[in-house]
Amino acid sequence: MTRFLTIAFLALASLAAPAVAQDTPGPLRIEITEGVIEPLPFALPQFIAGPGAEDQAADITRVIAADLSGTGLFREIPRDAHISPITSFDSPVQYADWQAINAQALITGSVTIEGGQLVVRFRLFDVFSNEPLGAGLQFVGSPDSWRRMAHNVADNVYERITGESGYFDSRVAFVHEEGPKNARLKRIAIMDYDGANVQYLTDSRSLVLAPRFAPDGQTLLFTSYESGSPRLYTLDLATVSRRPLSDHLNGTMSFAPRFSPDGDRIVFSLEQGGNTDIYLMDVATGMQTQLTEAPSIETAPSFSPDGTQIVFESDRSGSQQIYIMPATGGEARRISQGEGRYGTPVWSPRGDLIAFTNQQSGRFHIGVMRTDGSEERLLTSSFLDEGPTWAPNGRVIMFTRETAGTDGAPAIYSVDISGRNLQRVATPGMASDPAWSPLNN
Amino acid sequence: MKLLLKLTLLVAVLGLGACANNRYLGDTTINPNAAGAAGDPNSVAYFNQTVGDRVLFLVDQSSLTPTAEATLDDQADWLLRNMEYTALIEGHADEQGTREYNLALGARRAASVQAYLISRGVSASRLNTISYGKERPIEICSNESCYAQNRRAVTVLSAGLGS
CATH class of the missing domain: 2.120.10.30 (TolB, C-terminal domain)
Known part of the structure; x- marks a missing residue:
């Protein structure tokens, strides 16, 4: 494709908490081979938008939700059911508020424009274990590559929860x-x-x-x-x-x-x-x-x-x-x-x-x-x-x-x-x- | 005004042509002047309509039925009388099959027609084959009455291109 795209793939220094070990048994796990009858409920508050990135934040959040829901393995909990709003990417997560609406996974993120580049950060939380699942990640790309960045976030979430690589950043x-x-x-x-x-x-x-x-x-x-x-x-x-x-x-x-x-x-x-x-x-x-x-x-x-x-x-x-x-x-x-x-x-x-x-x-x-x-x-x-x-x-x-x-x-x-x-x-x-x-x- | 009228007439003629001949002719175009009248036994129109330009096949078969062989006998006679024509034999399949298999099946059907015409004395150099598999149905319903018409090999004439 002629469309310019680079995705920097870095762990956020502030979030260098160790990832949950792959072999730790926990509630936030889908075994794809079993065939999923009851999709895993997740909460995905709209990503926090930096100045001028409001549209991209809405679009990216929407594409991530569509990717995950489209697998049939995940089910999004409607936003109007959310109890505690996410107002800042770095504020602590109120696990009890997400447990109360039975969200097993919580995905938070931010979208900012920095030096003409789109910067997407996200974190995934295992709500019932009261801890993040894996490190926070940051993607940097040209603004017109926002869809790929959304697919990358969704691929990461899919991978962390299922233990298998995703398929959203792909073409047909x-x-x-x-x-x-x-x-x-x-x-x-x-x-x-x-x-x-x-x-x-x-x-x-x-x-x-x-x-x-x-x-x-x-x-x-x-x-x-x-x-x-x-x-x-x-x-x-x-x-x-x-x-x-x-x-x-x-x-x-x-x-x-x-x-x-x-x-x-x-x-x-x-x-x-x-x-x-x-x-x-x-x-x-x-x-x-x-x-x-x-x-x-x-x-x-x-x-x-x-x-x-x-x-x-x-x-x-x-x-x-x-x-x-x-x-x-x-x-x-x-x-x-x-x-x-x-x-x-x-x-x-x-x-x-x-x-x-x-x-x-x-x-x-x-x-x-x-x-x-x-x-x-x-x-x-x-x-x-x-x-x-x-x-x-x-x-x-x-x-x-x-x-x-x-x-x-x-x-x-x-x-x-x-x-x-x-x-x-x-x-x-x-x-x-x-x-x-x-x-x- | 006169020009407009002419244009309208032309459009009408083209429109009629499209109706009378809605079947797909492959990539070969027949010179309508060479076609002649259907009454002329050496015309393309005669070949297409009276001799019959196509033979039909049973489900998943490429062997020729007695009816098909009779048609091909007449096609061979016509081709031997009209040496300036070459033919492209198009093999087709109905939609009940996977795409690749139907391409191969259409090729088998075209080859079976080609082999028969050669056996009746038509030079191999005048006969080419192509398969469209299930890509070019002539009838579009999804039952046997249409499928039977689509399982076909069509002999498409071309003038003055002897190789």
């Missing part, structure tokens, strides 16, 4: 769609994970499909019909310039690309003479290696986070199923064992799960399974759900949901891996093919 690339179902126009676009700051990266002259992030979050891979037939392009997000990925054999189709975790290789599907197989391309040299060689359809490849294996779909058994093979090719083992057809496998960034699309009895589902196919869980069900993408922390999945009929339209949804907290993600219009970025740098 997707396909923006316009027009009737039989004349759709598509554009690659990017936005913050919460739908803010939408930017269009291609025009609608050429059909484009399925953007995918490079591991550094600075480059997208996508498929475009710009040259007449589908082939792969990279798009530099800083300059919004795209280029075709390599020489392309006429009469063939390249699609379904994804980067390797080190960013040095791209795995993709190449179709020749009606047959689709999986290939690996070295980004630096353009050298291609064929990884599968079968008359069946092999597509939708995705690397394991350690780069040693590739999960993909194939109809070699007679119907679409999910397989894992070494990243160098070779023998593949089938992992999908349930009912129906399985496609679009994506390896979790944590390495533990594969997300997929399942199709059975005329319905589509997004699901997750372990890498050996066990513990399969279908998380969603609709007329058409497809194309999961993982949050950077491997706890939430976004996907495309398309409605049926002549007015059928795609939208982006998110769901957590326990199947809870299904939500529609805000987009300016119809949207499909989400790709969640790594955490922003």
Whole structure:
């Protein structure tokens, strides 16, 4: 992005109290793996505004609250229930007043403008333990980066309470769609994970499909019909310039690309003479290696986070199923064992799960399974759900949901891996093919 | 006033054209002058309407039905009579499938048409293929009556571009 942003990340000297040890059992803890039924109540008084920072203080507080509440793990206690107002960032916390309204977590903060820079400070308190949870933190950035600073505060709160990294300071690339179902126009676009700051990266002259992030979050891979037939392009997000990925054999189709975790290789599907197989391309040299060689359809490849294996779909058994093979090719083992057809496998960034699309009895589902196919869980069900993408922390999945009929339209949804907290993600219009970025740098 | 009238007429003609031909033609544009009258058996219009420019497929299949083969026999005859035309065969799928799989399935369908036309004597150099997967439905309802029309391979003619 061209937008200037630096975030200084310092502990406040005045608050150098030791952080609560990670292994201390306390009430202020969410185990995400359990699936949360009762969200943790938190109080978030509006951050104290310095001169001229009133709007930013309100906006930043609002975004932090939306981030936390949006997870389904936290619930904000309305401000009109607060007993003691926070009038100064440094005044002592009246724990009893927050206990009385059953706030388990209290987040306080300030927003000031210092030397043209926006300075955001915050503290997190474990209300029922009568103590801060972790040190106070300060973020410094340009005023137009206020959203990222809010997401950083929320990520810190999430991390301290759940013990897992957050995902709020991240982006989503997707396909923006316009027009009737039989004349759709598509554009690659990017936005913050919460739908803010939408930017269009291609025009609608050429059909484009399925953007995918490079591991550094600075480059997208996508498929475009710009040259007449589908082939792969990279798009530099800083300059919004795209280029075709390599020489392309006429009469063939390249699609379904994804980067390797080190960013040095791209795995993709190449179709020749009606047959689709999986290939690996070295980004630096353009050298291609064929990884599968079968008359069946092999597509939708995705690397394991350690780069040693590739999960993909194939109809070699007679119907679409999910397989894992070494990243160098070779023998593949089938992992999908349930009912129906399985496609679009994506390896979790944590390495533990594969997300997929399942199709059975005329319905589509997004699901997750372990890498050996066990513990399969279908998380969603609709007329058409497809194309999961993982949050950077491997706890939430976004996907495309398309409605049926002549007015059928795609939208982006998110769901957590326990199947809870299904939500529609805000987009300016119809949207499909989400790709969640790594955490922003 | 005259100019305005002409413009209006032009718009009307374009409007009609759009109605009569609302299907997606891919990136290939057909020269309307070359199309000729539908009564002329060597016209593009005749190929599209009388011969039939498309064949349909069963669910998740790329093998040709007897009906499809009969259509392709006629397409091959037409192409052998009209050597100045090349064809782009577009493979399509219905919406009941994931995006990548449907792209691959559309490619299989296009290739199956291409192979059949070649077997009937049409030179491979005159036949290109492309797949749109489920990206370009012609019918937009979400039931079998529409899906059946969308599972198709369309032979799109192009004049004077023999390679």
